[in-house]
Amino acid sequence: MKPTVGTQPRVIATRVLDAVLHNGRSLKAELATSLKQLPDPRDRALVEAICFAVLREGARFDAALAAWLPRPLAKRDRELHALMLAGFAQLDPIGLPPHAAVAATVEAARVLGRQHQSGLVNALMRRALREGLPVAEAGAQWPQWLRARIEHDWPGQSDAIFAASAQAPPLWLRVNRRQGACDDYREQLQQAGIEATSDPDLADGLRLDTPVPVATLPGFADGAVSVQDGAAQRVADALAPAPGARVLDACAAPGGKSAHLLERDPTLRLTALDIDPTRLRQVRETLDRLQLDGNTELRAADAADIDNWWDGSAFDAVLLDAPCSATGIIRRQPDVLLHRRESDLTALARTQAALLDALWRTVAPGGVLLYATCSILKAENATQVDAFLARTPDATAEPLDARFGHASGVGRQRLPGEDGMDGFFYARLRKA
Ligand SMILES: C[S@@+](CC[C@H](N)C(=O)[O-])C[C@H]1O[C@@H](n2cnc3c(N)ncnc32)[C@H](O)[C@@H]1O
Known part of the structure; x- marks a missing residue:
């Protein structure tokens, strides 16, 4: 994904994260409404990437904030908390060019009416760049009670479960066999420059390790294919x-x-x-x-x-x-x-x-x-x-x-x- 320098995606990502992290809202529902505000698909992709990275790895970013701030952020600074997590996610794991990530996150603080905290945002972003963000143990993102259940139910596999649950999934397609054969559809994808692999155990399934927007799938609107794991x-x-x-x-x-x-x-x-x-x-x-x-x-x-x-x-x-x-x-x-x-x-x-x-x-x-x-x-x-x-x-x-x-x-x-x-x-x- 090419980085965008715009402030708007950072502002929107912060608002989505604030709603999900602090107000119990659903990520899917918040993204569905918020992404409509962004006409550029690169901006939409960036908001999604930031939100998913924070929800998958936010424990690392919170550990950094706990180490670098003299005291925990107050309740009135929840939006700032969301902004900092969004900022850190752009550095690691997303890996945007540091200058763009820092500048746009500081600017987002201003747009969010937090001009008085933009110095703090700048300092924290720069510290993350200098020192790197901490690594978290597998499952750090999970609530204790659920982690214990997984460890109890799947003692040999729990670390693999935690690791896989923090990964972005491939895009799985189900070819509508009433409209054409799976192999033929794979060829259509190939002609459109989209790589897909079939699975010996799935008669209708194709796997795209590099997901594409659904609207770019040949024949999607006419029912040639669906997204289904x-x-x-x-x-x-x-x-x-x-x-x-x-x-x-x-x-x-x-x-x-x-x-x-x-x-x-x-x-x-x-x-x-x-x-x-x-x-x-x-x-x-x-x-x-x-x-x-x-x-x-x-x-x-x-x-x-x-x-x-x-x-x-x-x-x-x-x-x-x-x-x-x-x-x-x-x-x-x-x-x-x-x-x-x-x-x-x-x-x-x-x-x-x-x-x-x-x-x-x-x-x-x-x-x-x-x-x-x-x-x-x-x-x-x-x-x-x-x-x-x-x-x-x-x-x-x-x-x-x-x-x-x-x-x-x-x-x-x-x-x-x-x-x-x-x-x-x-x-x-x-x-x-
Ligand atoms: C796992 S989802 C089903 C996904 C669906 N089978 C599919 O493949 O698209 C579970 C669904 O169960 C519905 N549901 C929950 N309780 C139900 C009930 N008592 N009777 C009927 N549907 C129920 C929910 O509204 C939800 O849509």
Whole structure:
């Protein structure tokens, strides 16, 4: 990325970080609104790079501030705190030319009405240049309680999990096989100067180690391709509904997995539910863009409240892509580490259990339910499914092979970064 010298991206990055770090706002939502203010794609890319770097490595920058300031910054200086983290991120890891980074950060202090602190900003930036920013231990960014859980659940792999969760992910594409073959699309990308590799375990997947803006992907607007992590693409293989099957996607929005199932088999009779009507509208948009206008019913409903939405006709295959801690996708949503509370896990586990119990009633005899999460916590995955099997006599687990990840209870767990993919759990349950 070529550096920009503009002040505006630094100001916007500071405001986004202030909202996320200090006011509990979501990074995705803040970026979505803030980036609209920047017409130059290089400025947008810089804001994203700064925000992600701070949320992935901010513990290092806070350590520097703790060492270099005589006392911690006051509450009224939270915006200054965000600005300093944004400033340090430009030096390391982003590695912008020091002069541009220092000058624009000092200028941003002025624009933010902190002229009186611009000398301090200048001094701290210059000290970071002279002395370098400290290195943090793996997992320094994680809250203690969550770090302990990961170390408990994955004792041999916890450092690799922390490291992978701090890396930028590749861009994974899913080629819409209704519009063309994956190899043909890879050639189209190549002609457009975009390098992609295929994955032997993904029939429709391509991996771009150097991500590009989605709008530059050939045929994107017409539905030739979607963005979807490789681990999420494996869900369709794990569910593997028979041709013409009656399928329920119980937590469907924004519709990535529903769409993939329909791309693979247009004869499926799909019902897609989501509790959130706004998010459900995204499923419609997803299906429209991909030109998957077949036999699909969309409903806004609490999937656990089956009396409210189910007409009593059983499903051959049910996908429960359950709400979860999102601990497998921290590389994409680093603010999960700020916002997630230990008490959330109890509530999530209760919701997951209620969804499993209720949806099991909708599975036809001999039918299948695939339980999936983007969590790497056993309480939401292996332990959750074990407890379900223990209280559900007509349920048995069916094995999934090693291409789905490590054996974990009766399911399979992919850990973040393995094969370049997100952390994901899959368990396939068969009804007697
Ligand atoms: C992990 S996301 C699903 C992603 C989706 N399967 C895809 O591939 O695009 C979980 C979804 O579950 C929905 N959800 C949460 N609780 C629900 C419930 N009780 N009933 C139905 N949907 C629910 C959320 O609104 C959210 O959209």
